[in-house]
Amino acid sequence: MSSLWPLIQNETIKIVKRKRFYVILLVLLVLVPMFTYAQMKSAERSRDKFNSDWRLELQQRITDNESSLSSDRIPDEWKRYRMIFIQQMRYYLEHDVNPNEPNGVTFTREFMNNSISLFIPLMIMAIASDIVSGERTTGTIKMLLTRPVKRWKVLLSKLVALLMFISLIVVSAYIIAYLVSGLAFGYAGFNLPIFTGFTIVGSEVDMSTVQAVPQWKYLLMQGGLVWYVGVCVGMLAFMVSVLVRSTAASIVIMMAALIAGNILTNMASAWNSAKYLFMVNLNLTDYLAGNLPPIEGMTLNFSLIVLAVWAALAILVSFSVFTRRDILN
Amino acid sequence: MNGKSSEVVLSVEHVKKKIGRKWIIHDVTFDVRAGEIFGFLGPNGAGKTTTIRMLVDLIKPTSGMIKVSGYDVNRQQEQALRYVGSIVENPEMYSFLTGWENLEHFARMQKGVDQARITEVVDLVGMNRRIHDKVSTYSLGMRQRLGIAQALLGRPKLLILDEPTNGLDPKGIKEMRQFIQRLAAEGLAVFVSSHLLSEIQLLCDRVAIISSGRILAVGEVEELISGSSxxxxxxxxxxxxxxxxxxxxxxxxxxxxxxxxxxxxxxxxxxxxxxxxxxxxxxxxxxxxxxxxxxxxxxxxxxxxxxxxxxxxxxxxxxxxx
Known part of the structure; x- marks a missing residue:
């Protein structure tokens, strides 16, 4: 009967007029300069120490990590992590490439690597968490659902609007990070070679599949993964928003899940079945950079599938609950 | 006012509702015809709002059938709800939008409602002066009027109002009453719930009296209320x-x-x-x-x-x- 387009238009207007998106942009505009400044300070310090010779600096870091390997006080997992790090740094050194050359593009890449599991999901939650529960808290859900429109269409329009804003958030994060950090580090660096394709076998890194890609290409691949994580987290927040009436509760539930994920990533390597939890699979960009996964047996494909299954279940639950539920208040 | 020959706009047949293990509504049956103001009288907690929510498909009845213009409200929502305008409890609109933006929002959810129609309902409820202000700045009376405007947008055959005079001052109550009577005179079926006997007497042609989820009586207001004093x-x-x-x-x-x-x-x-x-x-x-x-x-x-x-x-x- 009625088409979906005007409904999506409605949802978009509501998100914009609620000024949530502006808040997100504002948060980015405040935080990114802070990170940029911190990065600038650390770059200055290493420049003083190593006389702007990045090879010296990298060599120093390799030696530092190597010496810590012989210490008994360091847990085995950390040792594995450091061994892998050492091998990668050596690879960069051998190929005469500075992995941390300070420029706007490198900063953006590092910033997004660190944002994927908590910061970006958090901003997505700012919109997703009250997209349905907000209507219930204010009572406007009654107005919305007494129209001659099927409930699944109402929900679908909200889902589509959310997907649009997730994409917008990811793109804005990239643009703001690049523009702001460029002021400090310069806007160059798109063609810098970045190595990817490290395969980790036990504590060894298999270099046979490593290839150098220009940083812009790396950024695109990374962006795709960030978007994928954003969409999956968005779907879960959407489901919680359908299930819980209060927006505050909805935000707390998702926050708890995300933070639990961050904690588990750091300590759950012994609990093998934890790898099926969505929140330990959020660091997709680590696979790209060749970092050690939090739990053995996790690969990029594994994480992509786990996230997809969670997201699909979330959508299924959202729609079946929303279309059937009695709106009592 | 109108005789029994008028079209039945809303028909409620043997509707029951169970929430959890408790029966909230036991077997409710009544009809509302075009051009009449039908009162739904009962104390708070009698099941008025639950029944109203079932009329507009916010709650699904456990058993029984609700039809608007012949369409089943719970199975053919898109056809049935086209003919219904409603305010369930308070007229909660989006407070971060203006009155006009709210109306546009709801107009987009229905076919055949254009800008001209929005202007028309704004005129009808007399809100021209403040319609472009944010709803968060409106008084309760203005929210109520905006609520009625949104209910009338789709040119409904049935208007459902839940305690429409709640929170209004005496002048507002009188205006609201006259407004509802004018709408009914134009052929609209109006369903009004209230816990105030006097309000039903002043406003309605027929009434259903509900208590603890049961209909005690349905009939002309004169017969049921005025004669019993x-x-x-x-x-x-x-x-x-x-x-x-x-x-x-x-x-x-x-x-x-x-x-x-x-x-x-x-x-x-x-x-x-x-x-x-x-x-x-x-x-x-x-x-x-x-x-x-x-x-x-x-x-x-x-x-x-x-x-x-x-x-x-x-x-x-x-x-x-x-």
């Missing part, structure tokens, strides 16, 4: 002597605690030494005669409505006898 207020001078005489009369019982039997609105208008009695209509004139003969000055005599609780008492008693 047996309370009379006497304003006599000297009051003490007048009361004595009234107490002696067999046809008439003096009510010792009128505050338990009367609505606040009536109590407030009563003088402090007024006497309330319970008596049949035909006994009134004889009583007046007697008082005059005894030299009592009669300042006022008037028959008043019982409270909702009394009406229920009468109705349930009636059921028991049958």
């Amino acid at each position: 047996d309370l009379v207020i006497w304003d006599l001078q000297p009051a003490a002597k007048g009361k004595q005489i009234l107490e002696q009369l067999e046809a008439c019982q003096v009510v010792e605690h009128p505050e338990e039997e009367l609505d606040d609105g009536i109590l407030a208008g009563m003088s402090s030494d007024a006497i309330v009695t319970r008596m049949q209509e035909h006994a009134t004139s004889r009583t007046v005669e007697r008082l005059v003969r005894e030299g009592i000055e009669i300042r006022a005599v008037h028959r008043i409505n019982p409270t909702l609780e009394q009406l229920f008492l009468q109705m349930t008693e009636g059921e028991n006898i049958e």
Whole structure:
């Protein structure tokens, strides 16, 4: 009967007029300069120490990590992590490439690597968490659902609007990070070679599949993964928003899940079945950079599938609950 | 107003609702016809809002059928709800949008509602001056009017209003009443819920009375409510002597605690030494005669409505006898 387009238009207007998106942009505009400044300070310090010779600096870091390997006080997992790090740094050194050359593009890449599991999901939650529960808290859900429109269409329009804003958030994060950090580090660096394709076998890194890609290409691949994580987290927040009436509760539930994920990533390597939890699979960009996964047996494909299954279940639950539920208040 | 020949716009047949293990609504049946104002009277917690929510598909009935213009509300929402405009409980609109933006929002959810129609309903509820202000700045009365505007957007055949005069001042209540009557005169079926007997009497043609999820009676307002009153207020001078005489009369019982039997609105208008009695209509004139003969000055005599609780008492008693 009625088409979906005007409904999506409605949802978009509501998100914009609620000024949530502006808040997100504002948060980015405040935080990114802070990170940029911190990065600038650390770059200055290493420049003083190593006389702007990045090879010296990298060599120093390799030696530092190597010496810590012989210490008994360091847990085995950390040792594995450091061994892998050492091998990668050596690879960069051998190929005469500075992995941390300070420029706007490198900063953006590092910033997004660190944002994927908590910061970006958090901003997505700012919109997703009250997209349905907000209507219930204010009572406007009654107005919305007494129209001659099927409930699944109402929900679908909200889902589509959310997907649009997730994409917008990811793109804005990239643009703001690049523009702001460029002021400090310069806007160059798109063609810098970045190595990817490290395969980790036990504590060894298999270099046979490593290839150098220009940083812009790396950024695109990374962006795709960030978007994928954003969409999956968005779907879960959407489901919680359908299930819980209060927006505050909805935000707390998702926050708890995300933070639990961050904690588990750091300590759950012994609990093998934890790898099926969505929140330990959020660091997709680590696979790209060749970092050690939090739990053995996790690969990029594994994480992509786990996230997809969670997201699909979330959508299924959202729609079946929303279309059937009695709106009592 | 209109006879039984008018089209049945809303038909509710044997609707029941169970929430959890509890039956909230037991077997509700009634029809609402085009051009009539149908009252839905009951105390708070009787199941009025639950029933209204079922009428607009916010709640699905456990059993029974609700049809609007022949379409099943729960199975053919898109067809049925096209003919329904409603305010369920408070008119909650998006407070971060302007009144106009709210109307545009709801207009997009329905076919055939264009800018001209929005202007038309804004005119109708008299909101031209403030329609481009944010809803968060509106008074309750204005929100109520905006609520009615959104309900009328789709040119409905049935208007459902849940306690429409709640929170309005006396002038607002009067305006609202006239407005609803005008809409009904144009052929709209209006369904109004209320817990106030007087409001239903002033506004409605027919009424269904509901208590604890059961319909006690459905019928013309005159038959059900106005005829059932047996309370009379006497304003006599000297009051003490007048009361004595009234107490002696067999046809008439003096009510010792009128505050338990009367609505606040009536109590407030009563003088402090007024006497309330319970008596049949035909006994009134004889009583007046007697008082005059005894030299009592009669300042006022008037028959008043019982409270909702009394009406229920009468109705349930009636059921028991049958």
